[in-house]
Amino acid sequence: MTSIKIFLTTFLIAFSFIVKGQVNFEPDSIFNYKITKEGDLKMKAFKPSGHNISDKSPVIIFFFGGGWTSGNTKQFYQQARFFADSGYVAISAEYRVHGKHKTSPFECVTDGKSAIRFLRAHADKLGIDPNKIIASGASAGGHVAACTGVIKGFDETDENLNISSVPNAMILFNPVIDTTEKGYGIKKVGKDRKTEISPSHHVVEGIPPTLIFHGTADQTVPFENVEHFTKLMTEMGNTCELIPFDGKGHGFFNGSYFRKRKTDDIFNNTMNLSLEFLQKHNFNIEN
Template sequence: MTKQGRSWEQRMGMGGLGGWVRQSGDSLDKDATDRDSRAMVPTPSPTHLVSSTGANGWAWRCGCGWGRALGWGLLLTTGWAAEPAAKHEAVEVKLNVAYADNANPRQTLDLYLPQERVVGRRLPVVVFIHGGGWQNGNKSAGKSWVQPYAASGHYVGVSVGYRLAGEAPWPAQIHDCKAAVRWLRANAARYGLDADRIGVEGNSAGATLALLLGASQGIAELDGAVGPHAAESSRVAAVVNFFGRINFLAEPVSARAGLTQAAALTGRLKVLFGGTLEEKAELARQASPVNHMGAGAAPVMTAHGTSDELVPYVQALELDAAMKRGGVTHLLIPMTGFGHGFQNAEANRRARQFFDRYLRGVVTEISTEAIVAPAKK
């Protein structure tokens, strides 16, 4: 059979499956291996092509949706330098792929696939889950996080949508995210994914969901029955947590936060849980990642602002203590002087190192030294 006559899976030798980093002036592809000597093959005809070198400064939306609720300006222009031209310049994007076997646009995901693939190699996956205070945001926020991973040629990127609290109360959100991971496993051969190497990252509410993906296997109330692939596992191998809430029953906001912020959060959580935290304490405990960090949880990297008024830094410390008690790997990076919704090139670089270590087996040291916010002018 000719190369042209074979299916993509046959050309790739596939049979099964197995963020968010961008660093100013740095290529995401740091493999020491000389790829010039490796055979490369294209993926199928692109649905939509994007270039990893198409912009010198990207606008980054936290996707947290708190700007409207709390009056915060969360649209940050990072001014990141474009990644230098590389072999993996083009990325195939498949938008709005249904993972729940229905027509709900929230229950879809976007796939970012490298146009050039090493023959026969299944790629690890980095999944991004957006924030938005449980009532805002969408999966388009994940583009700038996962597209660079795909552009490196070493990963497939995925951005997942989920039902917001106004449409469906807890635990619909984690049910959707687990269904998305199960869908990835069920469709591994089709897209050349490695089922044993799925990592997930998120910010704010998305980070809470990412942490639960890493630590709540086998809990029926959290696994749910969304989608047609209940037999597949929703386990993930590594988690990056950017300023996620880990305990809903702890201090809701920092003492420095104003009454408006506290009221906005209280209202959002009431919609999420279908009642006050006092009325829905059991649901809130179930939704708190800190209560699930035992043996078997995936390793986690956390970057959290010490000046975060919305999700106080003490939450990151509580997570760190819980993971140490459970014997689970946790790298805590204090973001000194940062608030909620930050974006930082050095934190992103360490996130990439973290995924490289736990998804690709790259031996690398990851600093946990505090990252200090630049002085205000």
């Protein structure tokens, strides 16, 4: 997809909103991907027009934010629809959170890995390319997405571990990337386990290409955390692009559907930059 096609996609989505007065931000299908003792976990799927199970579409999966305690899959419905209209299968996924399931951040990571593995294991039935899976998310959901690409272990032992739970790329929105005293979440992971699921403490060679959007004035997840992570990734030979949003705080990226903003300027910017990033890394849409 060329830059011109990206522009046209954005224009047509915006034009549809103006002409019709609304865009359908509801998922095209909903299905379970994991059964836990705390309850079933669902994927909310958004599909390109005319999509068939014989297709090999790239797929992007979003994990909502909420401090591993709360959150709603609707946070990423607008992004998911944008990607579906751009030719991707897009998923907004549930995962266990403390408020509803009385679980910890460690179960969140395990669920994220289960979700990636499910997509890869069921690629033929879902019409997706198992080698073009993008993990995405915001804040604690950005942490879940990052952990699928960085953290070893924390897999469900009853799953087929021969199927990889590592995505092929990551797009992260103000992600929790350090769970120690220098970052966010130490009270939730505990001092004795503060680095176990802290992506900044597990950077090695071979991590999937990563794009990060972060506000420089974020008071929840310090901007310095993602700067440090980007530096570590680059030093290990990994691709990690950090795009700062000057003066913006936590959750700056949300679209008008979720936050009822007056404009979608930042939303459109992050979406276009995401498509450009994926194009550079060969997540091309087959015509």
